[in-house]
Amino acid sequence: MRIPCPLCGPRDRREFTYYGSDDYLNRPAPDAGAGPWDDHLHLRANPAGETHDLWYHEAGCAQWLRVHRNTVSHEIYGAALVAGLKGGAQ
DSSP: OEEEETTTEEEEGGGSEEEEEGGGGSOOOTTSOHHHHHHHHHOOOOOSSEEEEEEEOTTTTOOEEEEEEETTTOOEEEEEESTTSTTSOO
16 A cells, blocks of 8 residues: 655655544544543544544654545555644545
8 A cells, every 4th residue: 555645755654653534633632531532532433534643754754644545445546744634634
């Protein structure tokens, strides 16, 4: 699988570290309690089909990317810098 890094160009997925759904950026409030924080840190959805995921370009530009891809076909539709997204991941 090749991920199109906006800064480095297409790169092999082994240059990246996968962090899961971009919903991970939507954190509970600091005072939400242990339950919501435990869910946020340890429970992840595993959808089949189109997703938006967070990937860290560890062996490249060291940027966070939001990758639009298909988990069934492994097709990559595009990628954007997380820092460049208005208000975080949307």
